[in-house]
Amino acid sequence: MPEQSQKKWYVLHTYSGYENRVKENLQSRAQSMGMEDYIFQAVVPEEEETETKNGHTKTEMKKTFPGYVLVEMVMSDQSWFVVRNTPGVTGFVGSHGAGSKPAPLLPEEVEHILHGMQEQADQNDLDLELGEVIKITDGAFAGLEGKITEIDSEHGKVKVEVDMFGRLTETELDYTNLEKASY
Template sequence: MADPKQKMWYVLHTYSGYENSVKDNLESRAKSMGMEDYIFQAVVPEEEETEIKNGKTKTEMKKTFPGYVLVEMVMSDESWFVVRNTPGVTGFVGSHGAGSKPAPLLPEEVEHILNGMQQAKPNYELDFEKGETVKIMDGAFAGLEGKVTHLDQEHGKVKVEVDMFGRLTETELDYHNLQKA
């Protein structure tokens, strides 16, 4: 049995689009070849991406690193051979070829990748442009028109300059409260 203290994370290069099948193949080969004490888990780094377009929310999983799979394992000649010869695996990242063993990921790199898989960030598709005239549909300024002065794609916010009592006033609004004038 391998010393669990020696288990490290390694990056495998795969054919793009075959990441999940490589993960499944690797896990089944580890069981069938009696390597569960050396090959612990395989992970396809993915993030849940929420896209909001025209007021509709769509959520899907997107691969963080297309063409790559992470594997937690104890590096030995046997485990290296099993992983390297798994269908769909083209090689280890960090291996210099000629049978050399690859370099493992640093613990902080693994933590960053695995934590990133748990955070979903909405992606706002703002179909407005700076200087464009828009109509405010909701809130305190409902019914007024103004010019777009700033777009915050990351947070779905739009700054609009409106004419209030003969004076230009800038206000920040959610993009879905606006429509093109």
């Protein structure tokens, strides 16, 4: 069994639009070929994106790096071969071809990508209640506090009443633009 300290993150180039299929294929191949001790996980970095068109707000997950998949693995000839020959994988980023091994991502690069994904997941898991006072962290009302009047957890939105110039103004916000008020 390989040393855990040899475990590093690498970037795979894939056909655009096939990132999730490559992730599934890679996990399946690692299991069926007995490579679980060498190939640990595959991640398709995504972030939530909200778009408003014709008065309709739509939230969907967009790939942060279209055409790329991150894989955590111990680099060996056998694990390289399994990953490189996974359907949909066109190659490793940082490899110079002709069978050369790729360069791994730096730990701070991995931390930045994975931390960003976790931060967004944590934001979407906020436990909010009607009437609760929250603090707005981004946008035109950043720094203000407001009271929640409506919650749309399916779309990650809340309606909040904010006191603007002595008048209550209602605004719709993403979960990602607010945090619990601390008292």
